[in-house]
Amino acid sequence: MEKIVIPIGPQHPALKEPESFRVILEGEKIVGVSLRLGYNHRGIEKACEERTYVQDLYLIERVCGICSHSHSTCFIQAVEEIAGIEVPKRALYLRTLVGELERIHSHLLWLGVAGHEIGFDTLFMYSWRDREIIMDILADLTGNRVNYGINAYGGVKRDVSKEHLQKILKAMDTLEERTKYYVKVATEEITLIKRLSGVGRLTKADVEALDAVGPVARASGVDRDVRRDDPYAAYGEVEFKVITVDNEDVYGRTLVRVGELMESYSIIRQVINNLPDGPINVRVPRKIPAGEAFSRYEAPRGEDVHYVKANGSDKPERVKLRAPTLANIKPMLKMLENYNLADLPIIIAAIDPCFSCTDRTISIKKLDTGSSEIMDWKSLRQYSIDWYRRKGIKF
Amino acid sequence: MSLVYILVFPGFLFLSISGMFLEYVDRKLYAKMQNRVGPPWFQPFADFVKLLAKENLVPGKGKKIMFRILPFFALAAIATSIIYIPVWGTNALFSFNGDIIVVLYLLSIPTLTFFLAGYSSQSLFSLIGAVRTLTQFFAYEVPLFLAFLSAALLAGSWSISDISAFYNHNHWYWLFNIIGFGVSMVALLGKLEKVPFDIPEAETEIVGGTFTEYSGKLLAMFRLAIDIEVVVCAALVAAVFLPFGMDLHPALVFVLFIVKVLFIVALLSLLRTVFARLRIDQMVDFCWKYIAPLSFLQLIVNIIVQGIKI
Numbered sequence: 001m002e003k004i005v006i007p008i009g010p011q012h013p014a015l016k017e018p019e020s021f022r023v024i025l026e027g028e029k030i031v032g033v034s035l036r037l038g039y040n041h042r043g044i045e046k047a048c049e050e051r052t053y054v055q056d057l058y059l060i061e062r063v064c065g066i067c068s069h070s071h072s073t074c075f076i077q078a079v080e081e082i083a084g085i086e087v088p089k090r091a092l093y094l095r096t097l098v099g100e101l102e103r104i105h106s107h108l109l110w111l112g113v114a115g116h117e118i119g120f121d122t123l124f125m126y127s128w129r130d131r132e133i134i135m136d137i138l139a140d141l142t143g144n145r146v147n148y149g150i151n152a153y154g155g156v157k158r159d160v161s162k163e164h165l166q167k168i169l170k171a172m173d174t175l176e177e178r179t180k181y182y183v184k185v186a187t188e189e190i191t192l193i194k195r196l197s198g199v200g201r202l203t204k205a206d207v208e209a210l211d212a213v214g215p216v217a218r219a220s221g222v223d224r225d226v227r228r229d230d231p232y233a234a235y236g237e238v239e240f241k242v243i244t245v246d247n248e249d250v251y252g253r254t255l256v257r258v259g260e261l262m263e264s265y266s267i268i269r270q271v272i273n274n275l276p277d278g279p280i281n282v283r284v285p286r287k288i289p290a291g292e293a294f295s296r297y298e299a300p301r302g303e304d305v306h307y308v309k310a311n312g313s314d315k316p317e318r319v320k321l322r323a324p325t326l327a328n329i330k331p332m333l334k335m336l337e338n339y340n341l342a343d344l345p346i347i348i349a350a351i352d353p354c355f356s357c358t359d360r361t362i363s364i365k366k367l368d369t370g371s372s373e374i375m376d377w378k379s380l381r382q383y384s385i386d387w388y389r390r391k392g393i394k395f
Numbered sequence: 396m397s398l399v400y401i402l403v404f405p406g407f408l409f410l411s412i413s414g415m416f417l418e419y420v421d422r423k424l425y426a427k428m429q430n431r432v433g434p435p436w437f438q439p440f441a442d443f444v445k446l447l448a449k450e451n452l453v454p455g456k457g458k459k460i461m462f463r464i465l466p467f468f469a470l471a472a473i474a475t476s477i478i479y480i481p482v483w484g485t486n487a488l489f490s491f492n493g494d495i496i497v498v499l500y501l502l503s504i505p506t507l508t509f510f511l512a513g514y515s516s517q518s519l520f521s522l523i524g525a526v527r528t529l530t531q532f533f534a535y536e537v538p539l540f541l542a543f544l545s546a547a548l549l550a551g552s553w554s555i556s557d558i559s560a561f562y563n564h565n566h567w568y569w570l571f572n573i574i575g576f577g578v579s580m581v582a583l584l585g586k587l588e589k590v591p592f593d594i595p596e597a598e599t600e601i602v603g604g605t606f607t608e609y610s611g612k613l614l615a616m617f618r619l620a621i622d623i624e625v626v627v628c629a630a631l632v633a634a635v636f637l638p639f640g641m642d643l644h645p646a647l648v649f650v651l652f653i654v655k656v657l658f659i660v661a662l663l664s665l666l667r668t669v670f671a672r673l674r675i676d677q678m679v680d681f682c683w684k685y686i687a688p689l690s691f692l693q694l695i696v697n698i699i700v701q702g703i704k705i
Contacts, residue, residue: 006519014599028523028675117599119590119672125429191591191671341523342674345599 003031006341010039014117014345017355021348028340033333040356043380048319053079053153053288056316060306061147063321064357066109068147069095069102070299071306071321071357076151077232078295078308079316083153083288089234089276091155096234097168097271098142098150100264104175105134106300107257107264110352111182114254117345118195123185130178133171140164155281165272172265179261186254196251200335200347203248212331213324214302215260216351218244219252226298238270250350286314299324301352323357405482407474414622415439417629417660424664439622446615454516454608461515465508466609466616472504473623480630481559482652483645490556495547498555498631499540505620506532506586509595512617513605524604527675528588528595534682535585535592541690542575542582546635549697555634562638569638571700574693576636580659581686583628584666585678587621591670592678629659 004025010018018039024032044063048056061072073095080087108131115123135145141164142148150156186192202212207220217224225242227235243259245252292309302324311317328351335347388394400406418439426433453459479494506528513525547553549571550561562569585592596604603609606617633655640651673681 004519006523013602115671119593119597119599120670121590122429122668123671125431129430189669189671191673194673194677195671340674340676342594342597342600 008344014348015355016113017353019353019355021344023336023341023344025341028342030336030339030341030344033336035329035333037329037355037358040358042356045319045321046380049316052286052314053316054286056319057151057153058149060319060321061149061151064323064354065146066106066354067102067299067301067304067357069098069150070297070304071323072149072151073099073233074295074297074299074304074306075308075319075321076153077297078293078306079153079288079310080284081293081295082291082308082310083284085154085282085284087155088279088282090159090278091280093234093271093275094156094160094280095151096238097160097268097275098138098148099233100267100271101134101138101141101168102148103300104261104264104268105131105138106352107261108134110257110300110349111254113352114250114346114349117349118192120192123182123192126178127182130175133175137168137171140167152281153284155279157281159280160275165275168268169272172268176262176265179258179265183258186251186258193251195346196249196254197247198249198251199339199343200250200253200350201248202331202335206331206334210331210334211327212302213327214299214352215253215256216302216328216331218242219256220248221246224303226296226303230296232295232297234271237274238267240267250346253350287312288314288316301325301354302327323354325351325354325358328353329358400488401478405477405488410474410477410623410626411619413656414619414624414626415443417625417656418622420657421625421660421664424661425668428665428668443615443619446610446618447612449611451611451613452608454518456517457608458515458517461511462608463613465512465515466613466620469505469508469620470616470623472501472508473620473627476501476627477630479555480627481556481634482630483649486556486560490554492557493553495543495553495555495558495635499543502586502624502628502631503532503536505624509605509617512609516605516608518608520601520603520607521605523601524595524607527601528605530675531585531588531592531594531678534679535582535686538578538682538686538690539582539586541687541694542578543631543635545575545690545693545697546572548694549701551701555631559634559638562635563642568700569636571696572636572693574689574696576632578686578690578693579632579636580662580666581682583632584663585682586628587625587663589663590667591673593667593672594675594678597672625660625663626656629656632659 006023006025008021008023009015010020020036020039022034023030044059048059051059057072057076060075061068063071108127112124112127112131115121115127138148139145141160142150142158150158202216202220204220204222206212207217207222212220212222213224221244223242223244226232227240228242240263243256243263245255247255288310290310290312292307295306295308297304304324305322307318307320308316309318332348332351332353335350336344339347402408419434419436422438423433453462476498478488479490479498510525510529510532513521513528547558549568550558552558552561588595596606601607606614609617630652633652637655640648643651
């Protein structure tokens, strides 16, 4: 059969963010995929080096629209480690609380997107309706629905009241009931199971070889979770299970995420019941002493890694971050091989991709000559100004 | 007078309005079942008018004449079929022995035009959509034909009006056709390209499928043809499988007809709410493994009943 190449992206209904996949098809079967990253590059790492630590915190929070708290906490942990700051316990608990709320809203969002990708819009509408509950809580708690901005060096910015906590506990009961219903749907609905099980297989050996992280790894039976393996915030003091299944496919990834929802409800209950009294932050000097630190955080999508190098001034020398999606991209290409075109959206969605988090560096490739160059912050800025000037847009 | 029949009632105008109304009912029910608000009643009309006001874009590599005439072809074929289907009684506008075959073939033409439209667009997404349309067509068409023809067999006539009249006089015979009714509902999901069988236009995979390159008036014509297809298919199912109260006053029969059509549309909406989209191979598997044998079972049941009856 003749091979055809179809472009999925940079603009395509299956992709919520621009990224380019060139899929080689034999009939409906995928025989090869090549991926081009870089459509969402915003130069955040470089921008961080030009700004003070306080400004960076807001910038880092905007790496991702969904797991914003993950990135900001991961970054702040690295900076606090360099500065040698002891964060008050209450603040750590509150960071955990927001972190888990974020995980719930991210997983519910994923469940909806997955439903939409396989044409099951009812699941999409239901889970996004429930996600609103979490969004409202987050808005109440922090003032924002996304990009909460609750973290501050040395603690958190806002305290919670008793009423807030009661409200959250009540919401957890509602959501737990709804999630049980989704578990029921996921285990009984026949078209859903048909579409998900056996699709996008990634064996345990593949996970080890390709370094998949988060729910993708746990769905292949790899017991790996930073929250337990390298506890940060208040995770050392709460009881929770790391959900693993041996399905090795998209269905397994669904089960892991739904299972993690249930664990998150339990973590939030424990955090609220054991919330210690005391201050919520300590003062931190604007200038961070020289040093470097490496921080890990279990974001909803997997392990998030930040590296910060400080040089004694109020600006970091170097910031490096690796979002979980980047780690899952190679496994994803492996998963796509030999499946149908119809499975492509759900396989891509199954790693819960966040491409804007992923795009870290950009190398300019000139298509005609094939030469490539790496631009620094200044020339990149100049390039963009010139580009718009040429288009007649003045600013 | 026949010009009025063809253009106004039960012809083109009636079909267009009821088609759009049914699209609204379907969308509203779908939305309600998903905890959403849903569109206002005039949304399908507004969409139609908006599309009419847009310019037609014909792809440069496409087959231009085919690309332009196919929407009208689909619309004409589907609007023609209503004249053989009874709307206000057991008698259709025209009927002859064998018109059920004609109607079933007229109903197949839009599907073929979808295929040709995708092919004429010469875009990758359209091509894949077109191939999927045709693959799916071969999966549901045989069970659909068998279901309707079994009912015709029991009635002893190949004219829809006679079939309708037969079941109306022999009240309980419709019970034998329950399997056929189920089979035809599933096949209709495939024909109307609704979830779980909306594989040819699965937007997350192949953008708009067959209609990816269509825009403006031509797309409006296709949309209208699909809306009318819903009315005609529902009317056909109502005439053959739900033959109740056909000998009342014509006005009452017409009201009953609308109720039946609404019932069928509601059933289709419910089915598309509770299922996820299947893959094309799973769809073909499902149709040949379960739906086709069921329609054969229906055929055998009806042959036996026919034998006992005489």
